[in-house]
Amino acid sequence: MIEFNWVITMKYKLIKGMFPEYLEEKSIQVNEDKIIIYLFSKRKSCNCPSCNTSSSTVATYFTRKMQDLNIIDKPLFLVIRLAKYRCENPDCNTKVFSERIEELAGTKERRTKRLNEMLTKFSLTQSAEAAARRCSDINIKVSGDTLLRLSKKWEPSIDEDSIYSIGIDDFAF
Numbered sequence: 001m002i003e004f005n006w007v008i009t010m011k012y013k014l015i016k017g018m019f020p021e022y023l024e025e026k027s028i029q030v031n032e033d034k035i036i037i038y039l040f041s042k043r044k045s046c047n048c049p050s051c052n053t054s055s056s057t058v059a060t061y062f063t064r065k066m067q068d069l070n071i072i073d074k075p076l077f078l079v080i081r082l083a084k085y086r087c088e089n090p091d092c093n094t095k096v097f098s099e100r101i102e103e104l105a106g107t108k109e110r111r112t113k114r115l116n117e118m119l120t121k122f123s124l125t126q127s128a129e130a131a132a133r134r135c136s137d138i139n140i141k142v143s144g145d146t147l148l149r150l151s152k153k154w155e156p157s158i159d160e161d162s163i164y165s166i167g168i169d170d171f172a173f
């Protein structure tokens with residue numbers, strides 16, 4: 001019994017740390033070739049993206065499917081149940097809006113932010129085709145074109161305090 005509780009606690013802590021706190025795990029399916037985690041949102045209200053009014057009127061529910069970072073070499077997919085809310089502001093042009101999960105993935109993205117970050121790193125250190133092959137080796141199906149697009153979107157973050165001097169390699173009149 002103690003062992004069983006320990007497994008439950010560990011699983012709970014692992015899952016909690018992986019997702020925003022408002023997403024609750026419903027079940028986990030471990031297949032031969034992939035892992036699927038089913039989640040649902042516990043939020044009771046959301047702000048309209050157009051007018052920022054808080055709404056708690058749910059119009060319907062929908063599911064978003066996306067790929068996340070692998071777990072022990074198995075591709076991980078998330079199936080997340082989210083709400084569509086009715087905007088409660090009568091002056092707003094948006095009637096119904098979808099619940100967003102910005103911390104985890106951008107709107108309409110089929111991959112989590114952290115998976116996209118990893119793929120971007122892959123594509124910055126090698127050719128897009130080589131990066132796509134490497135992804136295929138670890139069971140992540142992504143095209144060279146997508147990797148190229150990710151690498152083009154990448155913007156280096158420069159810590160200005162770390163720049164002491166600028167070197168000029170070439171100089172000519």
Ligand SMILES: [Zn+2]
Binds near residue numbers: 050051088
């Ligand atoms: Zn609105």
